[in-house]
Amino acid sequence: MDKRLRLYIAATAGLVILGGVTAALAPLALKHLVDAAAGGAAVGAISLASVMVPGAIYVAVLCGGRLVGDVRPVLVNEVEQRLMKALRRRFVEHVLRLPLAGLLRQRSGELQHSLDLGITGAQLLLTHLISTCIPVVVELAVMTMILVQLGQPALIVLFGFTAVSYLAVFAVGSRRITRHVSAVTDASIAVHGKLADSLTNVETLRCFGAESAAEESLARASSRLVGAWRGYHRVSAGTALAATLIFGVSLAACITVAAEGVVSGSLSIGGLVLSSVYLLQMMRPLEIIGSAARDLARAYGFVQPLLSVLREPTEPGHNAATTSTPGWPRSAPSIRIEGLTFGYEPGRPVIRELDLEIPAGSTTAIVGPSGSGKSSLIRLMLRLYAPQSGRILLDGCPIESLGVAHLRSRIALVPQDTTLLHASIATNIALGRQDTGHADIARAATDAQLDQLVESLPSRYETVVGERGLKLSGGERQRLAIARALLRQSAIFLLDEPTSMLDSKTESAVLQAIRKIAANSTTLIVAHRLSTVMDADEIIVLDQGRIHERGTHADLLATGGLYSQLWRRQAEGNEASRDQ
């Protein structure tokens, strides 16, 4: 917590307590004013000054209270906004470091709504704590002290009874309300998740005529939300009715007790005024505490999804002790994979006891049928997932011993599916390298054959690519991803089908640029189009998570195994498409 925030909190707490004290002291000042005036019932029996002094004190206390009330929202807002800013930042920091396996189980709309609800809940909690609970507790404490001074035990008992039974009603109500709020929160998150899912996939839904299925699914989720809110409001109204009944009875009893005190002479006229004002004044704080309890129960329910996200453990390797290993790895490390076994789900291994040695500075291609585990191997290299057994070593050093941020900063990736940020082309190319100059960005774009496209756009490098980069074609997105990787000039290049969407002319130009820039790096390239990888130092053919065969292009063709079959099939396909 920064020093300024602590100062704001201290100043706010001071004002809050002062507000509670002045609210309780104002009726006492009024009592003294009334008693001073009533003491001179006969004309001329009292001086003007003896009435004006308590009058001035009454005015000062009232005005002081109002002043405090006027200034307080400014400080409260400052505290609230600063705390919300910190909470938002903490949430995003945490979510960006959560393990992918858990993240993929949730819709992004659900996560976003958890944050929105959590912020609303935290704001409600803070507002009630600062503006309601603390001032009211202070006010009630000062009132109790003054009532004790007044020497009216019956009134004190009655006030105590009213307070306890009122709070008991709200304690029971709050527990029931919390249950209903959980139902509202879950239903609301589901609605937002479905809504975000539909909006993200609007093109797919349209193309497959699935709009009405999406609408019905959303309508069902919305109906559950309507039902959940109905339950919440019914319980809320029931609690409020019970509280009103208690107040009605207590008010009548308090007025009777106070009137008896005046009749018996144990209470002055000022005391009568004080107790009747306190009766009304005490109802207000208790009422506020009551509605605050309702809101606090609601707020507690709202912050639960956010807290459960924050409680989820982040992926390992983010702690300071492992985040940096200066000078490592050298420009092109060797990669050794030892007995690697991995699966996304228990009992369904995707990579099985894989052993592989990739010499420093070499280019190794991974090919094989769809689903054979090629992309999964790339994800394990980036530590997006952890293997069930085995390990990956860079220059003999297990990647688990490095901080994930440090490891990833030494790797340039071209992923199979490129999604871009809703930002400019320049920002997307320089992702993770914010301090890169325009000349370097433009050079990377030229090497990735993206420069012609950029020059044709009115805003050039400042053109915003749309959400997930949907304003660009698949091939353009892929070239942008290649430019991004080329810019990083990393020790390791991981290329997952880097040219699958490019025509053969663009592909050969891009591959040439990659080869040039990756000359001082260790490169792992995954590809289906075998012509892309025929020049690799070694080609690994994966099948069902195991190495089926390995060797150079010529070796593998000579062996006549799976690779040569795949090569022949692709060559026949190419010939057939040329003939057409």
Ligand SMILES: Nc1ncnc2c1ncn2[C@@H]1O[C@H](COP(=O)(O)OP(=O)(O)OP(=O)(O)O)[C@@H](O)[C@H]1O
């Ligand atoms: N996040 C995930 N959760 C569960 N299973 C997954 C996940 N990602 C991939 N798989 C499964 O793991 C297996 C291997 O996937 P992987 O993406 O590594 O294959 P691949 O060889 O790269 O395939 P392709 O050539 O089609 O890209 C597949 O059966 C796939 O369905």
